[in-house]
Amino acid sequence: MVAEAEKLTEAIVELNEQQAYQLAEEMLNSGVDPVDIFSACKKGMTKVGELFEQKEYFLSELIMAGGLFKGIMEIVKPKLKESSDKFMGKVLIGTVEGDIHDIGKNIVVSVLEANGYDVIDLGVDVPPAKFVEAIKEHNPQVVGLSGLLTEAIGPRKETVDAIKDAGLRDKVKVIIGGGVVDEEISDYVGADGWANDVATGQRIIDKWVGEADA
Amino acid sequence: MPKLDAQELRKQKAERFQKAIRLEKPDRTPFCFLLGISAFLSNNAGYSVADISHDYDKFFRAMIKFAEDFDHDWGFAFPGLANQVTITFIEDHPEIAPSVGLMTAPMHDILQDNYTRWPGRELGDDIAPQFIGGKFLEIDEYDLLIEDPKKCLNEVVLPRAYRSLAKPDSAEAYGALIKWGMEVTRFGAAIGAAVVELSNIGYPQAPVSTCNNPYDLIADFIRHFDNTIMDFHRAPDKLKQAAEAILPFSLKFVDISTKVPPEMKQMYDIESPLVFYPLHLNEFLHPKLYKEYYWPLLKKLIEADVEAGRVPLIFFEGDHTPHLETFLELPKGKIIAYFERPDWNEVAKVLKGHQCVMGALPPSLLISGTLQKVEDHVKRMVDLFDGTGFILSYAQSSLPKEVKAENLTAAIEALRKIG
Numbered sequence: 001m002v003a004e005a006e007k008l009t010e011a012i013v014e015l016n017e018q019q020a021y022q023l024a025e026e027m028l029n030s031g032v033d034p035v036d037i038f039s040a041c042k043k044g045m046t047k048v049g050e051l052f053e054q055k056e057y058f059l060s061e062l063i064m065a066g067g068l069f070k071g072i073m074e075i076v077k078p079k080l081k082e083s084s085d086k087f088m089g090k091v092l093i094g095t096v097e098g099d100i101h102d103i104g105k106n107i108v109v110s111v112l113e114a115n116g117y118d119v120i121d122l123g124v125d126v127p128p129a130k131f132v133e134a135i136k137e138h139n140p141q142v143v144g145l146s147g148l149l150t151e152a153i154g155p156r157k158e159t160v161d162a163i164k165d166a167g168l169r170d171k172v173k174v175i176i177g178g179g180v181v182d183e184e185i186s187d188y189v190g191a192d193g194w195a196n197d198v199a200t201g202q203r204i205i206d207k208w209v210g211e212a213d214a
Numbered sequence: 215m216p217k218l219d220a221q222e223l224r225k226q227k228a229e230r231f232q233k234a235i236r237l238e239k240p241d242r243t244p245f246c247f248l249l250g251i252s253a254f255l256s257n258n259a260g261y262s263v264a265d266i267s268h269d270y271d272k273f274f275r276a277m278i279k280f281a282e283d284f285d286h287d288w289g290f291a292f293p294g295l296a297n298q299v300t301i302t303f304i305e306d307h308p309e310i311a312p313s314v315g316l317m318t319a320p321m322h323d324i325l326q327d328n329y330t331r332w333p334g335r336e337l338g339d340d341i342a343p344q345f346i347g348g349k350f351l352e353i354d355e356y357d358l359l360i361e362d363p364k365k366c367l368n369e370v371v372l373p374r375a376y377r378s379l380a381k382p383d384s385a386e387a388y389g390a391l392i393k394w395g396m397e398v399t400r401f402g403a404a405i406g407a408a409v410v411e412l413s414n415i416g417y418p419q420a421p422v423s424t425c426n427n428p429y430d431l432i433a434d435f436i437r438h439f440d441n442t443i444m445d446f447h448r449a450p451d452k453l454k455q456a457a458e459a460i461l462p463f464s465l466k467f468v469d470i471s472t473k474v475p476p477e478m479k480q481m482y483d484i485e486s487p488l489v490f491y492p493l494h495l496n497e498f499l500h501p502k503l504y505k506e507y508y509w510p511l512l513k514k515l516i517e518a519d520v521e522a523g524r525v526p527l528i529f530f531e532g533d534h535t536p537h538l539e540t541f542l543e544l545p546k547g548k549i550i551a552y553f554e555r556p557d558w559n560e561v562a563k564v565l566k567g568h569q570c571v572m573g574a575l576p577p578s579l580l581i582s583g584t585l586q587k588v589e590d591h592v593k594r595m596v597d598l599f600d601g602t603g604f605i606l607s608y609a610q611s612s613l614p615k616e617v618k619a620e621n622l623t624a625a626i627e628a629l630r631k632i633g
Contacts, residue, residue, distance in 0.1 A: 015447050017447070017448065055536070057500065058498065058499060058500040058501070058503075058536070059443075059497065059498040059499075060443050060446055060447075060498050060499050060500050060503055061500060063440060063443045063444065063498070064443065064444050064446075064447045067440070067444055098337070098338065098341040098342075099344070100331060100337075100344050100346055101344065101346070103439060103440065106440075125337075149342060149344070149612060149614075150252075150577040150610050150612045150613065150614045151252070151253060151341065151342045151612060151614045151615075153577060153578075153581060153614055153616060154614060154615065154616050179532055179533075179554070179555060180555075180576070180577050180578070180609075180610070181578075182576065182578045183578075184578035184579070184581075184582045184583065185577075185578045185581070185582070187582070188578070188581060188582040196533070196555075
């Protein structure tokens with residue numbers, strides 16, 4: 001079965017959709033522990049992430065791998081006995097109010113999930129109050145504010161302000177993501193970090209979560 | 215300095231703009247705007263985003279006020295979002311095809327399209343309209359598109375994409391089509407009036423058209439963005455054949471929509487038509503996919519433009535840096551390469567002396583930069599290109615409400631100071 005798991009990892013890295021689904025289903029049917037299937041997929045996604053960082057893969061490959069990972073998880077997840085202590089950390093994410101784009105956010109969600117994070121995805125056009133409410137309910141370590149439009153800069157700031165007003169700012173690290181963000185926007189918004197690409201974003205989140213655990 | 219009249223101003227600005235394209239040194243670096251519906255535009259004129267979305271007169275009043283308040287050398291703003299799904303109309307109805315290539319809020323109300331979301335409708339009053347696209351053709355239906363793009367787009371995709379045309383033979387559909395036609399007439403008249411007004415305040419005019427790379431047309435209007443990205447892996451041959459089947463329509467669309475009747479020629483200070491290509495998939499594609507699929511079709515469109523004396527104004531969304539080398543395949547000084555957020559040092563390294571580039575004013579600078587920072591940035595960018603083959607412009611087609619007016623003025627003053 002180890003060989004099968006390795007093949008599954010490889011199929012994901014090579015974006016071989018048909019083979020990956022076939023292997024995952026065969027493994028499930030032959031009684032392989034879903035946890036092992038999950039970790040084979042995770043391993044594949046980690047490798048895809050590395051290839052992305054090395055510029056061997058681009059967003060086209062990341063989206064393809066993300067779709068593949070999500071598809072396999074839909075089959076495997078119902079059979080996984082979840083236990084939250086296995087997660088790297090908890091991230092709350094959403095596209096801020098007034099922006100209904102989700103391509104970037106979805107890439108981040110799939111990469112973080114594949115890297116062992118418990119990700120709570122609030123979707124698009126998320127008002128500041130909903131972020132505050134979700135922080136209270138889920139107690140995440142990191143809050144990710146996504147957006148594509150230049151118009152989504154203001155709402156990021158309003159969301160950080162609302163988190164501050166609710167007295168929750170010290171409890172979470174805030175990262176902003178999207179094409180238009182940079183150091184100045186991060187300062188303007190009052191975030192702790194920013195990223196234009198998923199690899200940088202994940203590195204920042206890994207560092208924060210690692211520091212918190214240390 | 216004596217004040218120039220509108221005609222002299224237009225001449226001066228047109229020369230500045232055209233010299234930049236030809237890679238000659240203009241008297242100073244031109245500053246241009248190419249915007250859509252955005253909050254700064256509306257708020258600057260005392261309107262909400264919903265106001266200018268639903269009322270063409272208000273939109274163009276806001277555009278004229280913006281053009282007056284902030285002195286640019288060329289510019290236009292479009293009160294809508296792309297609607298290239300109608301591209302095949304060019305064969306049977308060339309006179310209306312360019313006008314239906316844009317979806318405005320009133321047209322959205324009539325057609326109930328699934329592509330776009332609007333302020334005062336699906337979105338709040340002060341939120342910019344947004345294009346979200348959708349999937350209106352399944353992966354196993356590619357052959358329909360490959361075999362007959364016109365039939366497929368009009369008989370399969372349109373009824374799925376426009377809710378008002380869901381039942382093509384119905385009274386709802388006929389009524390919607392008639393209303394759409396009336397709206398297109400109103401829209402055309404409003405654009406015509408705006409062009410005259412812009413001209414009267416000293417802005418040079420050029421014939422302008424818009425077109426998509428067929429791959430973007432498939433991603434935005436037919437298969438949905440994510441699906442199209444996956445189709446590069448799942449069904450690459452079908453995707454390629456479909457894009458190639460659409461290309462003849464794109465070429466024809468540009469050709470016909472930029473033809474200027476002789477009696478209209480005197481209206482234009484810039485003779486070469488500008489063809490705007492907003493690219494979408496570019497940033498997402500692996501250079502291998504870009505070179506094998508996307509670039510060959512874009513190159514064909516560009517070459518056809520150059521051949522016909524048109525100037526392609528290509529907006530490279532996102533970070534286009536990995537694909538810069540492909541520009542070297544093009545003849546020098548024939549296009550405007552408009553970048554959103556590339557590595558500008560790399561752009562200068564590869565493209566300086568080869569193609570005119572445009573952009574370089576990021577929203578962060580306009581929102582939170584100091585006046586000094588704006589001046590320093592503008593100077594650095596002009597210097598990077600030695601004041602040649604560079605047009606300063608906004609990084610996106612949208613200016614949010616947080617943009618500081620004084621920062622825009624600072625950018626303009628910096629250009630005047632630098633020369």
